[in-house]
Amino acid sequence: MPFxxxxxxxxxGIDFGxxxxxxxxxxxxxxxxxxxxxxxxxxEITELHQLDQDDYDSVMQTVxxxxxxxxxxxxxxxxxxxxxxxxxSQLHIHVVARFETDPAWPDVIWGNAEKRAYENDAIGALRxxxxxxxx
Amino acid sequence: MPFxxxxxxxxxGIDFGxxxxxxxxxxxxxxxxxxxxxxxxxxEITELHQLDQDDYDSVMQTVxxxxxxxxxxxxxxxxxxxxxxxxxSQLHIHVVARFETDPAWPDVIWGNAEKRAYENDAIGALRxxxxxxxx
Numbered sequence: 525m526p527f528x529x530x531x532x533x534x535x536x537g538i539d540f541g542x543x544x545x546x547x548x549x550x551x552x553x554x555x556x557x558x559x560x561x562x563x564x565x566x567x568e569i570t571e572l573h574q575l576d577q578d579d580y581d582s583v584m585q586t587v588x589x590x591x592x593x594x595x596x597x598x599x600x601x602x603x604x605x606x607x608x609x610x611x612x613s614q615l616h617i618h619v620v621a622r623f624e625t626d627p628a629w630p631d632v633i634w635g636n637a638e639k640r641a642y643e644n645d646a647i648g649a650l651r652x653x654x655x656x657x658x659x
Numbered sequence: 660m661p662f663x664x665x666x667x668x669x670x671x672g673i674d675f676g677x678x679x680x681x682x683x684x685x686x687x688x689x690x691x692x693x694x695x696x697x698x699x700x701x702x703e704i705t706e707l708h709q710l711d712q713d714d715y716d717s718v719m720q721t722v723x724x725x726x727x728x729x730x731x732x733x734x735x736x737x738x739x740x741x742x743x744x745x746x747x748s749q750l751h752i753h754v755v756a757r758f759e760t761d762p763a764w765p766d767v768i769w770g771n772a773e774k775r776a777y778e779n780d781a782i783g784a785l786r787x788x789x790x791x792x793x794x
Binding site: 570571572573580581584587588591592595602603604605606607608609610611613622629630631632634635 | 706707708715716719722723726727730737738739740741742743744745746748757764766767769770
């Protein structure tokens, strides 16, 4: 089954383009700097370990690079990196900057997180920083 | 700072030995087949992306192999793979088999999970299957 971005991921995310094999989305929640990476692979693949070795290495390298950007830009107290998919099974990896002062700390954000949409100018500045870092 | 296993991880885990660079622990909770991989690295490293490239690749390969074992042995509906560390900052990666019938589904298990210790013979059988697969 060819790739098409899950409607729920699409609706909640701001498109940051493609990096490596992954569609990069910024979750539209200004309370948590939160990226979602969606490998553009056959939709029957729902687990990281089902990727063939080259694709696995490529996706994990993209996770590493996005993590480094998030660390560098947001200087969080902790990163949370996870492939869960209990609700949306399309393979996707969360990279979330967490702060001891954020509204969910020290709990995880999945299932718990408050939401607040970004202001447009905040997205523009972040997109600029992202493009500068990831190139 | 040299490696020593965090006391909280040690207390909640059953030692499954070393695989690649990682200490492998089975979380002592029979309700969720749940492994924790602890890279034996300098304790100042608390994020995956802080590992140098070779160590990152090695750890991610171990995550892949343990994931494949968990998939093969437990045949779960979903795997949850995550590096979180909001409470225990020592770098560790969760690999959890999730079932639509498990007591937390579809929520995540971090912070929510009920607990039930394993029976000794269940651990023995699992250890045997693990040794057979990972070799």
